[in-house]
Amino acid sequence: MIHVVTLTYLRPVEDINQHLDAHKRWLIDNVRQGKVILAGPMENRTGGLLLASCSDREELDAMMAQDPFIESGVASYEVYACVPALASLQLPPHWAPLAKFV
Numbered sequence: 001m002i003h004v005v006t007l008t009y010l011r012p013v014e015d016i017n018q019h020l021d022a023h024k025r026w027l028i029d030n031v032r033q034g035k036v037i038l039a040g041p042m043e044n045r046t047g048g049l050l051l052a053s054c055s056d057r058e059e060l061d062a063m064m065a066q067d068p069f070i071e072s073g074v075a076s077y078e079v080y081a082c083v084p085a086l087a088s089l090q091l092p093p094h095w096a097p098l099a100k101f102v
Contacts, residue, residue, distance in 0.1 A: 002037075002095060003060050004080040007048040011074040022068035035063055037095065047075065053095050057081060 009016055027050070030036040039050035054060040060079060069075035084096035093101070 001054060001056060002082045002084055003052040003054060003057075004082070005050045005052055005060070005064065006042075006078045006080075007050070007069060007075045008078070009047050009075050013045070015074050016069070019068045019072050019074055026067050030063060035059075 027036055027039050030052075031039075035052055035054055037051040037053055039048065041048045052060055052063070054063060057079065060081075064070055064077055067075075067077075070077065084091075084099040087096040087099035087101050089101050091099075091101070
């Protein structure tokens with residue numbers, strides 16, 4: 001299942017920056033594990049967005065609970081889940097096993 005996760009900063013940027021390096025290490029670790037597909041800050045710098053591939057919401061929530069931003073309370077997150085039905089041939093098949101690839 002694909003999850004679009006939006007992070008919203010709850011504290012001033014100075015507080016966010018104190019946890020930024022740890023957050024980036026957490027992201028890199030999850031990218032290497034194949035759980036995070038892409039991630040980056042929102043253009044307006046009020047939070048971030050990540051695209052995740054987790055088997056279900058429980059797995060995603062367990063992953064997010066380890067994010068230093070979430071652990072420290074400087075950000076919250078919202079999740080939009082999708083079972084892809086249609087996908088680009090450029091997408092790795094394991095991210096959308098039920099999709100029609102065109």
